[in-house]
Amino acid sequence: MQLPQPRGPVSAALADALAGPPRDIPLIEPSDDEDLQLVLHMGYELHYRGFDGVDDAWEWQPSRIALHQAAERCFEAELRRLVPMPDPVPPAEVPRALAAVMAADDGPPLSKYLAGRATLEQYREFVTHRSIYHQREADPHTWAIPRLGGRAKAALVEVQTDEYGGGRVERMHAELFRGTMRELGLDDTYGAYLDAAPAATLAVNNLMSLFGLHRRLLGAILGHLAIYEMTSSLPNRRYGNGLRRLGFGPAATRFYDEHVEADAVHEQIAANDLCGSYCADRPEQSSLVLFGAACALALDARFAGHLLTRWAAGESSLRAQSDAIGRPLVGALGA
Template sequence: MRLPAARGPLTDELIAALRQPAGSVQLFGAGLALDSPAAALSDDDLQLGLWICYELHYAGFTDAEPGWEWEPELMSWTRALEGLFGSALRSCVSPAPTPGGDSIADRLRALVDADDGPALSRHLQSSATVEEFREFVTHRSLYHLKEADPHSWAIPRLRGKAKAALIEIQFDEYGAGSLSRMHSELFRTTMRSLGLDDSYGCYLDQAPGVTLAISNLMSYFGLHRENRGALVGHLAAFEMTSSMPNRRYGKGLRRLGGDAAATRFYDEHVTADALHEQLAAHDLCGSVVADEPDLADDVLFGAACALHLDNLFAAHLLRCWASGRSSLRVVETERLTGYRASETDSGAVVG
């Protein structure tokens, strides 16, 4: 993956710096004007800047100079962006009160059950066009092509039953040691069935800030030990809200002509996440809070953040589609159109 195009003064400065030898450039952190704290959650410049910084801890960029990952200048710059992101989350997300005497699993269940976000999965199941489904998969590729990696940062930060529960969940996510069963590989098959390029990060330039924020949230929680409670709460909400939507996604893709290979990613999550839900809420979060009771509020906050950003994402897609617009950023580059005629003509899903 190569560095993307800049989207404002922050990313213009950052990307130019990453092409220079590490430590040779001073980052000033160009000012970012936001209308409100909430604007940070979808701001293209801020979210892309964070995504780039975080990606240096994952696969990185072929055209970034080596040595930047832990460069103090960049760490300070990243922390400034995280400050804006964290403040926006605290300003916009407040978990609904739940009975303090209930178990953390019960409190998570109450939080999830109270969520009434936009019905994106229902739209994709019953009425989405092929192009809308392509767009949805394009958005999700920014996370699903490295699925489970952000939550794995918690493994060395947990102990005992909590660690064992997380490893059991992650073992399934990584295909139980089989490459062909890894969830990221299953998603690649889904992408190819829709005529999309399954190269890692291919659609970064097309992903709007609200899409990048979903991945950034996981990395923000995962890369800081102090956020370990929020990270496991995020994973619990992720698993507890996964089974039914994935059932709907699978049905929607079959309605559009997808075969068993195309829908396997979604079908796999219907059964796997029903089990993961219990593991995440009871064995993982329950054990974390039993060991460290002070983390209960962090667990609930992480779960609430996951729900909030997913709702912002769903609202963006549905709002764009209702007005006849693409939900992706317009990029005037043929390789980023999200459609490869040769593959579609040779068997990909068509309307």
């Protein structure tokens, strides 16, 4: 993946530094959320696959870590303003409390819109946004595996084994999503659309990395995964139906159809065997589990609201009108 185009003073300083050998980077305040979310995404990417031509030593370079920690503090402070920390519940009540978080969600009806009304161009935009996560699907939650033990660890491994296709590359969910991208005429190269993804999209992904990479937030990444599994089946059915409405076949819908069945099973494992077992061992962590779930829904609602608001105005929901390698996209995405 190429280094992205800067969006403000901090992302500009970081991109400039990463293009050369490791050196000290001054601490600079982000200019806005676009700048902040890109800095976070760039920093987290160094813990995943990294960027072309960027020295691996940058991953743990001290001043870069300091810059990233400052950005994380800003992000986490905003999360805690947006989502009050829930009250703790008894471990046996954790699955029910997660269901209550799900029931209270009143986010914009993005999946209904995509199923019944979205144009092909809007659907391609949606897939472009989601490529930022789905091309590394499951990876942020996998950080939790070595931090768990016992029944909770076994439950997470069971879920993640399905996410990674049971060892078969063609069944890995990230690979299934790449098939959807190709069917829609999109570039399935890892990170191809980073420059087109707005802050609302990057924040959804940065949340997973923030929770996954900090052991103090282990409960939050477990709650995040649980609520994703609990709220996945119906929207994915709608996404698949939307593609079928637009004339696409199994090669395009396989990713979504797979999640309809798999996530119905994962829902019970994640809520009961994963989060329930974890809180049975760590009762004080129930608030953090519920916080992670609520944060996931809050940022997803912001993301959905961004797309639906821009589309209602007849505008693109993406930042750029062309893709990361300069080829114009069709319809509402460019040409």
